[in-house]
Amino acid sequence: MNILTLMYEFFKTGLFSVGGGLATLPFLYEMSDRYPDWFSHADIADMIAISESTPGAIGINMSTYAGFRVAGIPGGILASLALAAPSVIIILIIARFLAKFRQNSLVEGAFYGLRPASIAMITAAGLNVAKVALVDLNAYAASGNLGDLFVWKALILAVLIFVGQKKLKWSPVIFIALSAVAGILFKF
Amino acid sequence: MNELLDLYWTFARIGAVTFGGGYAMLPILERELVDKRHWTTMDDLRDYFSIGQCTPGIIALNVSTFIGEKRRGVRGALAATVGFLTFPIIIILLIALFLTNFAQLEIVQHAFAGIRVCVCVLILQAVLRLWKKSVVDPFTLGLYLAVFALNAFSGLVLPFKIPTAVLVILAGAVGVLVSGRKNRGARKEGEGK
Incomplete structure (x- = not known):
C-alpha cells in the first residue's frame, strides 16, 4: 500500500513538473509535508547535493533516492519508473503529431505561461534550501540580534562558489566536492 | 532486436556520463547521436530539447524517448528510456545503501552542510540561465x-x-x-x- 502511494505521488510529480529535474522540488517539499516519515526538508537538500554529484537527470536521482528512503531498493526502482511513465506516454503521443504540435497556437500560449511559472517554482525551492543552509532562525530567536540570523561563513562560501563558477566554468561536481571539504574544515 | 539492444546500451552509456541533468546532456548527445551514429540531426535534437523543456517530465528522458521512437517506434522508445535510467538508478541505490550507515557521522553532516550552500548557488544559477528565455x-x-x-x-x-x-x-x-x-x-x- 505504501509503495502504491509512493508510485502515485511520483507519477503525479512526473506528470506536473514542467521544465526539468529541479521542477520536481516543490512536489518533493509537498510530499515531505504530507508524509513526514518519508523524508524531511533537510533530506531534500541532501538529495539535491547527491543528484548534482552523480550522473543522470536530477529528477530521476531524486525519485530513486526518495523511493529508497521509503521502501528500499524496490521503492527506488518503482518510484523512478513511476516518475518517468507520464513523460514517456506524453512524448510518444507528441512524437506522432510533432508537426501539428509545433504550430498549435494554443500549445504555444500555454508554454508562454508555463516557462516563467516553472522557474518561479525553482526559485521558491532554492529559497527552501537557503533557509536550511544560509540562515539560522534558532540563533536569531535566542539572541534577537539580526547579525545572528545569517550563517556568515556559509554566505561567504556561497559568494565564492558563485564567482568561482562564473570565472572558472568547472563542473558542478568539483564545486560540490570543494564545498564538502569547506564544510568539514570550518565545521558548518 | 539488435537495434533495440543497441538503443538500450547507447542510452545507458549516455546516462552514465551525464552529470547535472538535461542541460548538460546536449553536447554529449550531439557527439554520440549526430556525429558518430547519424541517428538524428542537430536541428531535430534542438527541437526535441525545446519540446522536452516545456512538456512534463525530465528533459533528458523526453529526448531519449523521442529518439528511441524515431528509430524503432514504441519499443525503441522504451529501450532508450529504460537504458537512460539504468545507471543513475543503480548508482543512487548504491549511494543510498552506503549513506544510511554514514549519514549520522559528524564529519558527513559537516560535509553536507557545506554542500547545501553550494546547492543554493547551483539553483540560483539554473534560474539565471533559464531567465532569459522564460x-x-x-x-x-x-x-x-x-x-x-x-x-x-x-x-x-x-x-x-x-x-x-x-x-x-x-x-x-x-x-x-x-x-x-x-x-x-x-x-x-x-x-x-
Missing part, C-alpha cells in the same frame, strides 16, 4: 513574481498552501488567454493598415 516581457515577469509568491508564501498568509499542480495548470491557462489576446490584437492592427 521572462521575456512584463506579463511573464508578473507571472513569475505571482507564482513565486504563491508557491513560497501562500501557506503563511492563507489557511492552506496552494498545491503546485494547481499553479502549473493555472499558469498554462493564463498563458493561453494572454497570448491569444495578443495574437488577436496583432491581427487587428495588421488589418487596420
Whole structure:
C-alpha cells in the first residue's frame, strides 16, 4: 500500500513538473509535508547535493533516492519508473503529431505561461534550501540580534562558489566536492 | 532486436556520463547521436530539447524517448528510456545503501552542510540561465513574481498552501488567454493598415 502511494505521488510529480529535474522540488517539499516519515526538508537538500554529484537527470536521482528512503531498493526502482511513465506516454503521443504540435497556437500560449511559472517554482525551492543552509532562525530567536540570523561563513562560501563558477566554468561536481571539504574544515 | 539492444546500451552509456541533468546532456548527445551514429540531426535534437523543456517530465528522458521512437517506434522508445535510467538508478541505490550507515557521522553532516550552500548557488544559477528565455516581457515577469509568491508564501498568509499542480495548470491557462489576446490584437492592427 505504501509503495502504491509512493508510485502515485511520483507519477503525479512526473506528470506536473514542467521544465526539468529541479521542477520536481516543490512536489518533493509537498510530499515531505504530507508524509513526514518519508523524508524531511533537510533530506531534500541532501538529495539535491547527491543528484548534482552523480550522473543522470536530477529528477530521476531524486525519485530513486526518495523511493529508497521509503521502501528500499524496490521503492527506488518503482518510484523512478513511476516518475518517468507520464513523460514517456506524453512524448510518444507528441512524437506522432510533432508537426501539428509545433504550430498549435494554443500549445504555444500555454508554454508562454508555463516557462516563467516553472522557474518561479525553482526559485521558491532554492529559497527552501537557503533557509536550511544560509540562515539560522534558532540563533536569531535566542539572541534577537539580526547579525545572528545569517550563517556568515556559509554566505561567504556561497559568494565564492558563485564567482568561482562564473570565472572558472568547472563542473558542478568539483564545486560540490570543494564545498564538502569547506564544510568539514570550518565545521558548518 | 539488435537495434533495440543497441538503443538500450547507447542510452545507458549516455546516462552514465551525464552529470547535472538535461542541460548538460546536449553536447554529449550531439557527439554520440549526430556525429558518430547519424541517428538524428542537430536541428531535430534542438527541437526535441525545446519540446522536452516545456512538456512534463525530465528533459533528458523526453529526448531519449523521442529518439528511441524515431528509430524503432514504441519499443525503441522504451529501450532508450529504460537504458537512460539504468545507471543513475543503480548508482543512487548504491549511494543510498552506503549513506544510511554514514549519514549520522559528524564529519558527513559537516560535509553536507557545506554542500547545501553550494546547492543554493547551483539553483540560483539554473534560474539565471533559464531567465532569459522564460521572462521575456512584463506579463511573464508578473507571472513569475505571482507564482513565486504563491508557491513560497501562500501557506503563511492563507489557511492552506496552494498545491503546485494547481499553479502549473493555472499558469498554462493564463498563458493561453494572454497570448491569444495578443495574437488577436496583432491581427487587428495588421488589418487596420
